[in-house]
Amino acid sequence: MVMTAGKQDGLAQDFVQFAVEAGVLRFGQFKTKAGRLSPYFFNAGLFDDGAKLGRLAQFYAQRILASGIEFDMIFGPAYKGIALAAAVAIELARLGRNVPYAYNRKEAKDHGEGGTLVGAPVRGKVLIVDDVMSAGTAARESIALIRAAGAVPHAVAIALDRQEMATEDGVDVAHSAVQYVRDKLGLHVCAIARLADLLQYLERHQGDALGAHHAEVLAYRERYGVPD
Structure with a gap:
């Protein structure tokens, strides 16, 4: 399958550059949870x-507000989502959109207030904030917790959409985790950047060290990518 470049997204391009400069986005050979060798x-x-x-929270907040997604509170799945939810809540408040947030523990607490949920009461339309979505497992777990609390899991915000086929029982399937959560579970999904944006960033750097990775990332996208 051939993926063509579309119109550049300025926020996404700035985010990819930030992730590269911060050492968060790296190039080489890495084994994914699905067992693939990713460049x-x-x-x-x-x-x-x-x-x-x-700075990361600023990118999340800008993308969330620009998306027009309606939400009453933020939920951060343990563990990475906890810090992300708190940081995004702070940045949204700074921008004039003050909302409560909550997160879960991996193990239920048997003293004090008890339970697995911490923070504000989980109510209304809930926006889940996480880093990436590989198989949709964390999203499904969060959805179950939110529904059990009597609230509505409404949307998910992630940093990067890898735009690649998910796996089920070790077998590649035709949809990505993001598409599954959006189309099968019925939640809105917004990502700060997608693999397509990373490819555009690398294409802009043709001729230097970063641009040298474009061919490998494109080949990976053509092998494992899903249509937009």
């Missing part, structure tokens, strides 16, 4: 200081 790797855990986390 790039995005590790949101490396947004590991206040400045980088704050």
Whole structure:
């Protein structure tokens, strides 16, 4: 399948550059959860200081507000989603959109307030904030927790959409995790950037060290990618 470049998204291009400069987006050979050898790797855990986390939250907030998605609160899935939800809530408040947030524990607490949910009461339309979506497992778990609390899982915001086939029982399927969550589970999904944006960024750098990775990333996209 051949993927063609579309109109450039300025916010996405700025985010890809930021991720590369922060060392969060790296190139080489990396084994994915699906067992594929990927020529790039995005590790949101490396947004590991206040400045980088704050800048990341700005990108999330801009994309969320621009998407027009309606939501009453933010939910962060343990563990990476906890810091992301808190940072995004702070940035949205700074921009004049103050909303409550909550997150879950991996194990239920048997003392104090107990339970697995921490933070504000989970109510209304909920926006789940996470880093990437590989198989949709974390999203399904969050959806179950939110529904059990009596709220509505309405949307998901992620940093990067890899735009590649998901796997089920070790077998490639025709849809991505994002498409599954959007089309099968009925949630809105917004991503700061997609693999297509990364390819555009690398194409702009043809002739330098970064641009040298374009062919490998494009070949990976053509092999494992899904249509938009």
